[in-house]
Amino acid sequence: MKYLNRLFAYFAIAALAVTALAQQSAPAGVPGVERLRAHVEYLASDKLEGRRTGTAGATLAAEYIAREFSRYGLRRSIGRDLPGMSILEADSPNRYLQKFPYVAGVELGENNLFYMNPRRAYDPARFRVGEDWMPLGFSSNGNVKRSKMVFAGYGISSAELKYDDYAASPVKDSVAIVFSGTPDGDNPHGQFVRAGAVRFKAAAARAAGARALLIIASETNLTDDRLAHLAYDNAGEAGIPVVVISRKLAAKILGGTNGDLSWHEKIADARKLSAGADTTNPAVVKLPNRREELISVSNLGLELSVDLVRRESPSANVIGILDGSDPTLKNETIVIGAHYDHLGHGGAGSLASTEGEIHHGADDNASGVAGVLELARIFSQQQPRPKRTIVFMAFSGEEEGLLGSNYYVNHPILPLANTIAMINMDMIGRLKDNKLVIGGVGTSPELRNLVTSGNLEHKPISLAEMSSPTRTPGKVTAVVGGNGQVTSGIVHPQRFDLTLNEDGFGPSDHSSFYARQIPVLFFWTGTHEDYHKPSDTAEKINYDGESRIVAMVAEIVRNLDRSDARPSYTLAKSESTGRSMGFRVYLGTIPNYADSTDGLLLDGVREDSPAAKAGLKAGDKIVKLAGRDVKNVYDYTSALGEMKAGQEYEAEVMRAGERVTLKITPTARK
């Protein structure tokens, strides 16, 4: 009896809990498998050509999303209804679009010149752009007149690797000419992978005082060379002209006999032999004889003019608002987002083996957008309406570096201070073995709890099933009837086999929000063999799995909205992105990768970090660090590579129009 009594008490309490739950989370709608499929099939169709930011395909996607938002009655976020506004204007789907600047392409201007003026020669040798040389997409425009050229090996400079081509080849006020690639060849795991990337070579050349950088093509035919394909990564200009030159032209400049560059290759590789020893000291670099004449080619005056035209193509986030129903809580906002852009026909970011094919991006990230659309439909139909305002966002520019979400947090439509959480879905279409990854659980204890409880389903079962050995596994709560008898039960199986990650930073749009101290959750079904390839297609999506994920997100948002208190923000344990880059030191800055042309803008700094202790703040633009000018994130990273833990350095930042100098002492990266 005693046992039964206790059991009864437990059932009664459980039943109360269940009743409360049943009232509050009466399903206002469930994600529709066929709806998800229709969204993904359209967004990932050939017609949209891979939705590369700034292309017609991306515009079609944005219009589709805006039309759906309109169908669900979401409020238009841009502009306001004005007296005299026509219905067409008021109803325009454009008013769901938050446009932001984006360089979609870069082209040659009219003033690209490259010629050499040998002393006492009256007919300078001219070289044709596109045949003999080509500016790189991130090159700055500019002119170099009558400049000396200096051969500088591979043009790599890395204190970390104790390797500095510029120590042996002073290029101050000259033009540096360097081989492309690294002394390790193409080894993807070689020590020079980072320092040998062209972006870092440009930063190193500028730091060494070069007026321009000439990179010798690795392919015999210039047009076959990857560097000769004009493209811009929206990550800021180099600060100096940077061009690739044909091997033939290089041989002319360097004076190799019969177009032969092998002498210079030997010089460059000789520096590698002592790499790790101390090549920052030129004395230990064993150079072949004729060193001077091979390094310095001062007798040829270079006249160089680079003229690139960057073609801006406005891109847009699509934003729809569902106003909250509670008079007070409606001032608080929950953001549900996913990026809709993808890689177009390939190019930067593509992992395809062939060029030019449509990258369909069904999982990345038509799946996430379909999730946003279904959640917009479900919440707009929910009765009673959610208490808080829910803002649905589809971002562009994610693949190019979180450009759209960065733009939003810099130009928010509703105050960020009242944005209580951001839920991001990026690649939720490949659920396999029921494994789901959720990031950001360390950004708020309440969100972690919502994830844990949200992972439990609530399936009614009969009294007979409750004691059946074959029933669905999972915790059971009992439902008690009016006569005090248990009438049936509810079983709570786990929806997913979860992998939880603490960090609020990661390679998707939630990072932009977390950088503004907003708790975040990130849903992801993991990477796969079609990732960033044309073969990421609609028929490979697990729509049933996706609908279950979206149902879980809906439940988490519903419970988040139900709570009177907003989730508290906590600093999550970092799953260190810097370590994989090979940095030895840690500053704790949160750079804004989108906006970096004349400095490195900070979105924030981590608490208790060296950056925080130095007094760096969100909104600061670092223009100089450890004695190096910083124009973009690559300069910044290069400077970081020079720094030593425990040593004090100066950081100069622009803050509200003033140049401020701060002292910063990096710590060792663990």
Ligand SMILES: [Zn+2]
């Ligand atoms: Zn992607």
